[in-house]
Amino acid sequence: MGILEIKLSQNQYSILIKRDILEDIGTEIRKLYKNNKIAVITDSNVEALYGKKLLKSLEKHDFQTKIITIKPGESSKSLDTAKNIYEELLDFEITRGDMIVALGGGVVGDIVGFVASTLLRGIPFIQIPTSLLAQIDSSVGGKVAVNLPRGKNLVGSFYHPQAVFIDPELLRTLDKRFLYDGMAEVIKYGCIKDKALFEKLMTIETEEELLRNMEEIILNCCKIKRDIVERDEKDHGERMLLNFGHTIGHAIEKYFAYKKYTHGEAVAIGMYNMTKKSEEMGLTEKGTAKSIREVIIKYNLPYEMPDTNIDKLTEAVGLDKKNKGKTLNIILLKKIGDSFIKKIDREDIGEYIRD
Ligand code: GLY
Numbered sequence: 001m002g003i004l005e006i007k008l009s010q011n012q013y014s015i016l017i018k019r020d021i022l023e024d025i026g027t028e029i030r031k032l033y034k035n036n037k038i039a040v041i042t043d044s045n046v047e048a049l050y051g052k053k054l055l056k057s058l059e060k061h062d063f064q065t066k067i068i069t070i071k072p073g074e075s076s077k078s079l080d081t082a083k084n085i086y087e088e089l090l091d092f093e094i095t096r097g098d099m100i101v102a103l104g105g106g107v108v109g110d111i112v113g114f115v116a117s118t119l120l121r122g123i124p125f126i127q128i129p130t131s132l133l134a135q136i137d138s139s140v141g142g143k144v145a146v147n148l149p150r151g152k153n154l155v156g157s158f159y160h161p162q163a164v165f166i167d168p169e170l171l172r173t174l175d176k177r178f179l180y181d182g183m184a185e186v187i188k189y190g191c192i193k194d195k196a197l198f199e200k201l202m203t204i205e206t207e208e209e210l211l212r213n214m215e216e217i218i219l220n221c222c223k224i225k226r227d228i229v230e231r232d233e234k235d236h237g238e239r240m241l242l243n244f245g246h247t248i249g250h251a252i253e254k255y256f257a258y259k260k261y262t263h264g265e266a267v268a269i270g271m272y273n274m275t276k277k278s279e280e281m282g283l284t285e286k287g288t289a290k291s292i293r294e295v296i297i298k299y300n301l302p303y304e305m306p307d308t309n310i311d312k313l314t315e316a317v318g319l320d321k322k323n324k325g326k327t328l329n330i331i332l333l334k335k336i337g338d339s340f341i342k343k344i345d346r347e348d349i350g351e352y353i354r355d
Helices: 021-032 044-058 080-092 106-121 131-138 168-173 176-193 193-202 209-214 212-229 238-241 245-253 263-280 288-298 310-318 346-353
Strands: 001-007 014-017 039-041 065-068 099-104 125-129 143-148 153-160 163-166 328-336 336-346
Touching: 001 168, 001 212, 014 021, 014 065, 014 080, 014 212, 021 044, 021 125, 021 163, 039 044, 039 080, 039 106, 044 065, 044 099, 044 125, 044 328, 065 080, 065 099, 065 245, 080 143, 099 106, 106 131, 106 143, 125 131, 131 168, 131 176, 143 168, 168 209, 168 212, 176 193, 176 238, 176 263, 176 288, 176 328, 176 336, 193 288, 212 238, 238 245, 238 328, 238 336, 245 263, 245 310, 245 346, 263 288, 263 328, 263 336, 263 346, 310 346, 328 346, 336 346
Parallel strands: 014 163, 039 065, 039 099, 099 125, 125 163
Antiparallel strands: 001 014, 143 153, 328 336
16 A cells, blocks of 8 residues: 655645555545545446446445546547536536546546646546556546647636545556557556656566556656656656656657557557667667567567658657757656656657658
8 A cells, every 4th residue: 555645836636546445535535525425537438337326335335426427538528528517517506516437547647637727617526447558547647638620728727626535456457458558658667757667567567466556656656746746746847757658659649640559559659769779879778678579578568669751750740749949848858767858949840750
């Protein structure tokens, strides 16, 4: 079990990581919420697996509940879905004294956080992330958003939950491709800040061993993210390190219309290729890219740059919302566990993509 306190200028809350915490989640929520009304928002896949368990535990503590279910998948992270959720919450007569629970992966966490931050100018909410990606990244740090047809996460804000409850046992039902998708972000934490974590990942032999170690892995990742977010909540400096592999990764995802690669798969390609280039330029310790490739292969992730029109891919980098203006911030490694931000001219990004 692990508890992390996250202390920000305006908020403070805990991230509780514990096997089977979902079984008794009502007790945990009762400790921090004294009123009765709770709206649980989830998607239909997660509802089928865990909806009843969650409601049963809440009802044991006399909470008055309503479950709102959205369609699984990125297409639900829209203003249309947000509007439907607003209507259902208002039908439930929710007030600013009540609570919303987000039960699901990154899509659910992001849209529910967005709805919670905007309805009635803000309703408290709790995150119960169910995918590895959500447990180590998107549920921590307060970024909430929906997509617009022209791009991802273009409408959003920073809005922190009252608590994050992470149950590593939920990962046992996660589709294997998405377990490894999340592992790309675990590898990223090792690369940017934690050599020991990176080395630990190299020693794990089987999926069962990975799942047995998951509580500790999640705790390590959340600690790194917590420390970075505490120092740079609004993403103006150090928090950008979390984008290691993401500049190329986002461009690859976009180039293939979000169909061919998962987020983690695209980030894995980005981490390896960026490092291969920075090593050739003498900015990164020799052998680093090879170590990254080994760990990426171990976790069933791709590392090779796909066959693409390089000009179009470079153009996709230019459309990344985080990188407006003449310069671009890219994240590079000095060596495993040690990363830095490098400002480059936008047109020079091709040097990191072309063979
Ligand atoms: N996922 C990157 C961040 O939260 O800043």
